[in-house]
Each structure stands twice: as C-alpha cells, then as structure tokens.
Amino acid sequence: SAKRWGENSVQVYTSDEPLPPSERLVLKNHLREALANNQLILQYQPQIDLATKRIVGVEALVRWDHPQYGRIEPGRFIGLAEETGLIVPIGEWVLRTACQQNRAWREAGLPAVKTAVNLSARQLKHAELIERVLAVVADTGIEPACLELEITEGILVDSVETNRIGLQTLRDAGIKISIDDFGTGYSSLSYLAELPVDILKMDRSFVMRLGQDGESTRAHALAESIIHMAHRLQLIVIAEAVETAGQLADLAAMGCDFAQGYYFHRPLGHEQIAELLRQQREAAPARMVA
Ligand code: C2E
Numbered sequence: 001s002a003k004r005w006g007e008n009s010v011q012v013y014t015s016d017e018p019l020p021p022s023e024r025l026v027l028k029n030h031l032r033e034a035l036a037n038n039q040l041i042l043q044y045q046p047q048i049d050l051a052t053k054r055i056v057g058v059e060a061l062v063r064w065d066h067p068q069y070g071r072i073e074p075g076r077f078i079g080l081a082e083e084t085g086l087i088v089p090i091g092e093w094v095l096r097t098a099c100q101q102n103r104a105w106r107e108a109g110l111p112a113v114k115t116a117v118n119l120s121a122r123q124l125k126h127a128e129l130i131e132r133v134l135a136v137v138a139d140t141g142i143e144p145a146c147l148e149l150e151i152t153e154g155i156l157v158d159s160v161e162t163n164r165i166g167l168q169t170l171r172d173a174g175i176k177i178s179i180d181d182f183g184t185g186y187s188s189l190s191y192l193a194e195l196p197v198d199i200l201k202m203d204r205s206f207v208m209r210l211g212q213d214g215e216s217t218r219a220h221a222l223a224e225s226i227i228h229m230a231h232r233l234q235l236i237v238i239a240e241a242v243e244t245a246g247q248l249a250d251l252a253a254m255g256c257d258f259a260q261g262y263y264f265h266r267p268l269g270h271e272q273i274a275e276l277l278r279q280q281r282e283a284a285p286a287r288m289v290a
C-alpha cells in the first residue's frame with residue numbers, strides 16, 4: 001500500500017481524486033521540468049474493429065514518470081498543466097511523439113493504424129493550434145488519415161462557432177476528429193448536426209451498464225439508440241472501457257463499430273504495440289497481386 005505524501009517514499013497515483021493543495025503545488029512546480037527532463041511517456045491503447053477483430057487504431061495516453069513519486073496518471077496532472085498553460089508545450093510534445101511513432105511503425109513494415117491524440121480545452125483555444133497540427137503532420141510525415149484528434153464533448157460544445165472553422169480545416173487536410181466521452185456533456189444534441197466530426201466515442205458510463213442479464217434493459221436501449229443515431233449521422237462509433245465479454249457481445253449485437261478497453265488490452269508501450277501489429281501481419285499476410 002502506498003505511503004502518505006511527505007514520507008519521502010514512492011507513491012504511485014492511480015485515482016482521479018483531486019490532489020490536496022500541498023501536493024498540487026509540488027507537482028505543479030515539478031511539471032515545469034517534466035518535459036525538459038524527458039519524464040513524460042506515451043502509452044497506446046489498441047482500438048479493435050468488432051467485425052474483423054483487428055487493431056485499427058491506438059489512443060495515445062500520456063504518463064509522467066516522476067523520479068521520486070513514480071508513475072503519475074494524466075488524471076492527476078492534465079488539470080495542473082491546463083492551469084499553468086504547460087498543456088500547450090506538453091500537448092505539442094504528445095502530438096509530435098505520437099505522430100513520429102505512427103510513422104515509425106509504418107517504416108518498420110507494420111500494418112497501418114490510426115493514432116488518436118487527446119486535445120484539451122486550452123489547446124483548442126490556442127490561436128496557433130490548427131497551424132501547429134498541420135506543421136507536425138508535415139514534419140513527421142504521418143499519413144493525415146492516420147491521425148485522429150479526440151476532443152471531449154463538453155469542450156466541443158462550449159464553442160461550436162469558434163471550433164467549426166478550425167476543425168473543418170483539419171478535416172479538409174484529411175485528419176479525423178472524434179467526440180470523446182460522448183454522453184457526459186449534458187448538452188443539447190443539436191451541435192451534432194453542426195460540427196465537422198467523424199467519430200463518436202461512447203462514454204464508459206454507458207458501456208459499464210451493458211452485459212448484465214436482465215438488469216439493464218434501459219441501459220441497453222440507450223446505448224443502442226446512441227449507435228443508431230451516430231450511424232444515421234454517418235459517424236463511426238467507438239465504445240470506451242470495454243471490460244467484459246458480455247459488454248462486447250452486447251455492443252457487437254448493436255452494430256457498434258470499434259471498441260477499446262481492458263477486455264482487449266490495457267494501454268501499452270510502443271514496443272508491445274509493434275509486437276501486436278507484427279502478429280496481426282503474420283496472421284493475415286497481405287495478398288500478392290499477380
Ligand atoms: P480518455 O481520453 O477518455 O481516455 C481513456 C481512459 O480510460 C484512459 O485513462 C484509459 O487508460 C482508460 N481506460 C481504458 N480502458 C479502460 C477500461 O476498460 N476500464 C477503465 N476503467 N478505464 C479504461 P488515462 O490514461 O488515465 O487517461 C485519463 C484521461 O486523461 C483521458 O481520458 C484523457 O482525457 C486525459 N489524457 C490522457 N492523455 C492525454 C493527453 O496526452 N492530452 C490530454 N489533453 N489529455 C490526456
């Protein structure tokens with residue numbers, strides 16, 4: 001069990017609980033050094049096509065390997081990064097690293113996958129975001145269609161008008177846009193008709209109520225309705241946080257397109273992703289054209 005803060009020991013933060021003020025202050029100061037000292041790392045969680053069972057994408061998720069406090073989850077420091085503005089350089093590092101890695105997998109002859117990168121509110125408001133993204137795509141040589149930007153529903157809806165033009169610019173360049181944590185924004189659905197998005201990520205709060213016999217008829221109806229609505233709007237649906245075979249079976253029966261979650265894979269290092277892609281390539285080698 002983890003020792004308490006201040007006992008000069010290694011503590012690994014795994015929950016999303018807010019930090020006590022003293023811890024917040026210490027981490028906030030250390031976060032300034034984190035990028036420069038190479039303490040940030042990316043893990044990648046596979047996204048599975050439910051029809052083919054193949055990995056079609058990965059979501060890049062940032063972690064902070066602190067020399068004293070161990071691995072710190074993003075729920076503990078993304079908020080601090082937002083408050084300090086450090087999210088802008090951190091976010092750009094995440095984007096660049098994720099795009100370079102995608103390109104490296106391709107250059108190693110591995111099957112093409114999409115890489116999804118999370119954007120925060122402050123990044124989205126940053127005046128140069130669109131040009132920065134386009135510059136990273138150009139610099140790293142990632143196929144634009146292999147880059148997906150995840151924006152949470154709340155942030156998207158916050159400023160539909162301001163976001164629309166920028167998002168359309170990215171989409172015109174071939175980049176995909178997804179709505180993250182869909183269903184948690186408590187907002188009007190009308191924005192769905194207006195925003196240029198490609199993918200809807202159904203929040204875990206819907207997924208976790210599936211796969212339990214009898215108990216969950218309404219939850220089932222809700223998830224199914226979200227999928228049907230998304231398909232009518234020509235959006236692809238990804239289910240988040242799939243943890244059980246029962247949830248997967250329900251989602252597949254509802255026509256959900258893709259899924260990610262501990263049932264398939266936890267977030268993994270880039271070498272482990274390469275190994276999975278290698279296995280995938282060997283299981284179904286590309287057909288030779290005569
Ligand atoms: P998110 O974008 O909704 O990412 C999905 C989160 O669900 C990840 O947590 C992932 O590890 C977790 N997860 C995946 N499968 C399961 C499952 O089966 N069960 C459960 N209970 N959880 C699962 P993580 O990595 O701790 O990230 C938390 C949040 O931090 C992310 O939520 C995202 O909003 C934010 N975040 C992570 N990386 C970045 C980043 O590079 N930039 C920004 N701006 N935000 C990030």
Ligand code: MG
Pocket residue numbers: 059118150180
């Ligand atoms: Mg996400």
Ligand code: MG
Pocket residue numbers: 180181201240
């Ligand atoms: Mg999410």
Ligand code: MG
Pocket residue numbers: 180181203204240
């Ligand atoms: Mg979520």
